[in-house]
Amino acid sequence: MNRTALTRAALLAASIVLVSGAPAGAQDAAPTALALGSKAPMATTKMKTASGKNVSIADVKGAKGTLVVFTCNACPYAKKWEERIVKLGNEAARKGIGVIAINANDPAVNATDDYANMVTRAKERSMKYAYALDATSDIARAFGATRTPEAFLFDAAGKLVYHGTVDDNCDDASAVKQPYLANAVWAVASGKAVPVAETRSIGCGIKFRAAKSAS
């Protein structure tokens, strides 16, 4: 191929490359979630809770471990699993596992996710642990959480040992075969290894507020 033809081909290729661009709009799959072994990010950031206190993840840290559950008021998955989460959370709190539920959703998207409804829900369900408001959605962002409900369990040394869902059957509590989160919590409470460390389920995307980043 002579030089002119080669130049033309190169220029044509360059022009095609120049007009294509990165896709706009949608967020790419799987923002990096917290890796196993990590410490809880933003652990000292205070959040307002349904009981009116200001509490951080570090404040609720338990002697045996700490359970952080991203959840909300509106999501049907969160609602179906709520009774199980509350039961587990209340029991875990008695066994030395600190528990905190965090709502990172923007109530502008769904008013049911506002603070007033958090207060109501915590009372209705008799939550014996903090139900906290992530007012900037930054804590959820720092964890790499993407959906509700999504659980992060830390051991006595503060290292992430379980990340994922509550169990294998959102719709029917009586048909659960794998109570993943309960198994993980009891393993941590007795200082044992967590049998299944990472699981997934369908859930509502977290309704993040816009990030106010300086970069």
Place this chain on the structure above:
Amino acid sequence: MTQRPSLALRALGIALLGFTIGACAQKPEPAPAKTAEVRPLDPAMLAFLAVPPDSLGKVIAANAGSKGTLVNVWASWCQPCRYEFPEIVRLARAYEAQGLRVVFVSADFAEDLPNARAFLAEQGVDWPTYYKVGDDQAFINALDPKWTGALPGSFVFDAQGVLRDSWEGKATYAAFEKRVRPVLSLPALPDST
């Protein structure tokens, strides 16, 4: 000796010419539908089929004559899903001739399936769609092991049923369009943003 135009001008001319020729050689571009002309349907007449995780691959592969498949996982109560839904329907119609097949999979619970069906009917979806049954993790892995499970989830498969792109969260028509064109062997559109 004739005065030759500068190399820069010639390069620009050649690039523009090449691009124009390339563009003209394609099938006519689908005209983006301005307002979706939606013909609501009778919910009872819709083909709305259960799909267990191990059948998903078959659904994606059953693509006779199509070049690419967009799978969108949604739910009737999911606001971002409902928001982007008409855009995807518009895309399906606009790119059908270009070989795009859209597979909607509802992740609704059993008690909400009537709502899902009603929504599909409202949106005028006159081709078969599906609803998920069975284990969540198996379902996620059958589509994209990297998907966190957050709704809505969108997945682009090529003619061989190989996953080529995926994302979660709602998207615009323009974003969907940009991400399906590659499997349809269509050149990228000029970036309008």
